[in-house]
Amino acid sequence: MHLFKEAYTFVFIVFLCSAIYYPFNIYGFCEIKLYDDIQGKMTNREEVPIMKVETILQRKGNDVLSLRPEDTVQTASAILAVNKIGALPVKNGDEELVGILSERDIVKGLYKIGASCVDSLVQDLMSSKVTTCTLDDEVQDVQQKMHQGRFRHIPVIKDGKLHGVVSQGDVMHMCIEKAQTEASVMRELAIARG
Numbered sequence: 001m002h003l004f005k006e007a008y009t010f011v012f013i014v015f016l017c018s019a020i021y022y023p024f025n026i027y028g029f030c031e032i033k034l035y036d037d038i039q040g041k042m043t044n045r046e047e048v049p050i051m052k053v054e055t056i057l058q059r060k061g062n063d064v065l066s067l068r069p070e071d072t073v074q075t076a077s078a079i080l081a082v083n084k085i086g087a088l089p090v091k092n093g094d095e096e097l098v099g100i101l102s103e104r105d106i107v108k109g110l111y112k113i114g115a116s117c118v119d120s121l122v123q124d125l126m127s128s129k130v131t132t133c134t135l136d137d138e139v140q141d142v143q144q145k146m147h148q149g150r151f152r153h154i155p156v157i158k159d160g161k162l163h164g165v166v167s168q169g170d171v172m173h174m175c176i177e178k179a180q181t182e183a184s185v186m187r188e189l190a191i192a193r194g
Contacts, residue, residue: 050138051138051139051174051177051178052135052136052137052138052139053133053134053135053136053137053138053139053142053156053166054135054136055139055174056139056166056170056171056173056174057135057156057163057164057166060164060170061164062156062163062164063164064089064162064163064164064165065079065083065085065088066088066089066090066091066162067079067088067089067090067091067101067122067126068090068091068092068093068122069090069092069098069099069121069122069123069126070121070122070123071121071122072118072119072120072121072122073101073106073109073117073118073119073120073121073122073124073125074118074119075122076088076101076106076122077106077118080103080106085167086102086103086152086153086167087100087101087102087103087151087152087153087165087167088100088101088102089130089155089162089165090122090123090126091162095161095162096160096161097130097132097155097157097161097162098126098128099122099123099126099127099128099130100126100127100130100153100155101122101125101126101127102127102151102152102153105125105126105127106125108125109124109125130155131145131149131151131154132154132155132156132157133145133154133155133156133157133166134156134157134158135156135158135163139171139174139175139178142154142166142171143171143175146168146171152167152168153165153166153167153168154166
């Protein structure tokens, strides 16, 4: 918990410093630009690589647990609990993504149906309108999709098939790493400028 607070403090400090010293996109996924006081021009001094979904899956792996529409909610709940995850993609017999079942969907089912909800089928509670992303999508865009859609997991599609799942935690991890990289570049530029 202490480390988590330190990480957030670090991100806030980097954001604050960047807002003071150079124009900075709120998500922090833009190239670094420094304002040249002498010439009064914006000049590109350094570029921080754009991070993509592929980078996340290369690090966490693309092994993904999934459900079938005919599985029971009780089975789904057990998989979620044992693996400490918040959502599971749902695939049909042709291995095509047909939905996603999250903890939130199960809670809604408990509210509407009651305890018998656990005997329901996954297809009865899952969200069938699924927002997806690809390996080439930028992490910034995925973050925006999650924020706008108010969900925490997004399936990754490759060649029309489910290739992995990216969570809000994965994105936050990348945000912190991005901020650390940019802070390092700022320090090097500050030293170079004397």
